[in-house]
Amino acid sequence: MKPGEQLVTALYVHDIAKSRRFYESLGFKVNRQDRNFMELEWEGSLLFLVEMHDAPASWExxxxxxxxxxxxxxxxxxxxxxxxxxxxxxxxxxxxxxxxxxxxxxxxxxxxxxxxxxxxxxxxxxxx
The missing domain is CATH 3.30.720.110 (Signal recognition particle alu RNA binding heterodimer, srp9/1)
Incomplete structure (x- = not known):
């Protein structure tokens, strides 16, 4: 197992394209993207984004x-x-x-x- 893969945060997002633009603008690298999933990387650490249209519209x-x-x-x-x-x-x-x-x-x-x-x-x- 590669370092950085043991513990990965996965976030639910409403719009994966919008999230991609946001995280790329901050300097995250996109390793791969499917229809509703994206793997981002920051210096060896991974972050998963999962598009979920039924997620709450916002949090308080x-x-x-x-x-x-x-x-x-x-x-x-x-x-x-x-x-x-x-x-x-x-x-x-x-x-x-x-x-x-x-x-x-x-x-x-x-x-x-x-x-x-x-x-x-x-x-x-x-x-x-």
């Missing part, structure tokens, strides 16, 4: 967020602003050791881009 709150760790979160912040994406949590250096921000996805899941502050989590510093 975000269903959660998918954290994507990147080397330069500010570059991704600029990219999301250029794309005109809905920012749900602005960029900031957080007390938990990450600089991050969150954008709204098309089906209730938010995407959170983050970079380590100082290169590692505070918990790692305590153990080194």
């Amino acid at each position: 709150r975000p269903a959660g967020n998918l954290r994507v760790l990147v080397p330069d979160v500010d570059a991704h912040w600029d990219r999301c602003l250029r794309l005109g994406l809905e920012i749900t949590r602005p960029i900031e250096t957080r007390d938990y050791g990450l600089r991050d921000f969150t954008v709204a996805g098309p089906d209730g899941l938010h995407i959170r881009f983050a970079s380590f502050v100082g290169g590692k989590f505070p918990m790692e510093e305590a153990t080194s």
Whole structure:
């Protein structure tokens, strides 16, 4: 079994074409797509999208967020602003050791881009 295949998140989406445009614009790579299924990749980690027309039209709150760790979160912040994406949590250096921000996805899941502050989590510093 390849690394990254043991645990994969699968998301239900209403419109797989719209979701493809959204995730590709953020930098995800499409590995394969069938009629109602898509496998996306981010640096070896997989994300499955499954089109389900009978999924709820919307959720009262975000269903959660998918954290994507990147080397330069500010570059991704600029990219999301250029794309005109809905920012749900602005960029900031957080007390938990990450600089991050969150954008709204098309089906209730938010995407959170983050970079380590100082290169590692505070918990790692305590153990080194």
